Amino acid sequence: MLLLHTSDWHLGRSFHGTGLLEGQRQVLDALVDTVRERGVDAVLLAGDVYDRALPSADAVALLDATLARLREAGAQVVLTSGNHDSAVRLGFGAGLLSAAGVHVLTDPARLDEPVLLEDAAGERAAVYGVPYLEPRHLGQAWEVDPTHTGVMTEAVRRIRADLEDRRAGSPAPLAGVVLAHLFAAGGDASDSERDIGAGGSPLPASPAPADPAGRDAGSGAEPEGLVGTLGQVPVTVFDGLDYAALGHLHGRQTMAEHVRYSGSPLPYSFSEAKHVKGGWLVHVHGGAVTEVEPVDWRAGRRLAVLADRIGPLLDSPEYAFAEDRWVQATVTDPERPERALERLRSRFPHLLVFRHEPEGGRPERVRTYAQALRQAPTDLALTTGFVDHVRGRPASAEESALLDDALTASRTREAQA
Incomplete structure (x- = not known):
């Protein structure tokens, strides 16, 4: 059985005010081509399908068309909601879609109810979808610590219990695969991710650039420079599972052999300029993951x-x-x-x-305009000093002459008033 791990499509996103829908369409074309050419059995989409809770009509149309094309190419689809998605809106019609081979798993109360996949050769996998979990709400409901680690630990405990029951009740091997949207401790962040642990501000970029090949950027150690670990979840939470397909971080990276981020299919910040974008092809045989290989997509403007x-x-x-x-x-x-x-x-x-950003840093200048006001000996010095202060370059002779003429004209009008 062959699974394709992808995440963080962020359909409808813009890049410094420029729409990316055409680039997203191109990269999803490449994804569909991969499914068709490699004979992928199921596509796993680990959250942040859309860029916002109320996506644009164009973004919704692109998702609809892509899901239809993936089914035509022969793959089932299993997707979860991320912190950018509205779980309720994304999950609308999930029952009907499931009958058509598109499984939308957005309900935390049902995260231990897997999609059971079986290919023509009899290979089997139970795929569980963990949507983005809000710890303040679920911590109280599940009577666990109201932290990302607390609720994710409980979610995986429920999944393990169900998986063990299914394996005990069937002699045929069954691989356990989970989709989850979170920040795993030690992951390399980018500027384009929202900090799910500190109120939604962008995450600081990791000081070390992503691996040029984009295949194994994670080291398993917490990167220096990340401020706080409130939203981070230990990778050990996923011990005992055959594969954890993670979403949220936009760089493709390996946290452990069985725990990986696919990253976003397009770059969404300049901190991702060195990323190689793509996903992971996950091979399942005999109830276990036997190989994970990268697949690269070159689409959209670099x-x-x-x-x-x-x-x-x-x-x-x-x-x-x-x-x-x-x-x-x-x-x-x-x-x-x-x-x-x-x-x-x-x-x-x-x-x-x-x-x-001048080489060697900016020259020493008057720190505030209030100081400039006190130090300027003439009106012309005051106005040219303002230009220098704001622009970082002194007024030219021509600019100084224009300012001097303006000051003279102003004084003349004031005298005639």
């Missing part, structure tokens, strides 16, 4: 993170690769170049983020 003085950025062949990519450009000139954004866009039309 990313480029550039940093240099404006001259090389505009002229050097070194940066030609970025001309058709989404670009984050950092200009390192000592002073902010004139018309920097406009000039850079002449070469990089898809420039989305511009920064000015």
Whole structure:
């Protein structure tokens, strides 16, 4: 039996104000092609199907079309809800969809009721779906600690109990697979994830970049630089299961041989520029997972993170690769170049983020404009100082002359009033 682990489609998401629906359509085309070419039996989608609880009509239409194409390609689909989804809305019609081979598992009360898969060769797997669990609500209902670790531990305890009963009642081997949407301790985060443990703010990016191959970024140790562990769940929670298909973190990574993140199929922040996007193909034989292999998808516009003085950025062949990519450009000139954004866009039309960070740090300047007010000897010095303070580059001779003319005209009008 062959399973395809994917997650975090975030259908309807935008990237620095630019819609990504066409790129998402392209990568889902590649996903369907993988299902057809490799003979995938089931697609596992571990949450954050949509980017928001009330998705756009276009996003809903794309999901509908993709699910239909996956079924036409011969795969069943098992999906759960993530912290970006509305579990109730995503789960509407789940009973009818299940009859058609699309299994939408969004109810925490039924997380120990698996989808039972069996292929033509008789290989069997019980697939359990754990939607995003809100610990403040479920901790009290389940009488466990109201933490992500507390509720996930209880969820997996219930799943293990059901799996053991099913295995005891059948002589045929049965693999136990779980989908879950959470932050596993030690995972490498990206800028595009919402912190599920601290009220929804973006997670800090891990200081170490993802592995260039995108195949094994997780080390199993907690990364330095992550502030707090309120929302993190130990990987050991999934001990005893054959495979845990995780969602939430956007970089593909291995937390343990049987616990993995597929990552998002497209990059959703510039911190993911070095990620290789794709999923995992999970081989099941004899009631166990025998192999997990990466599958890569190259779709949508790629990313480029550039940093240099404006001259090389505009002229050097070194940066030609970025001309058709989404670009984050950092200009390192000592002073902010004139018309920097406009000039850079002449070469990089898809420039989305511009920064000015001088080499060696910014020069010592008056720290506040209030201090500048006290130190300016003349009105002209005050206005040119304002330009310097806001822009990070002194006013040119022409700009100073214009400001001087404006001040003179203002004084003349005031005198004539």
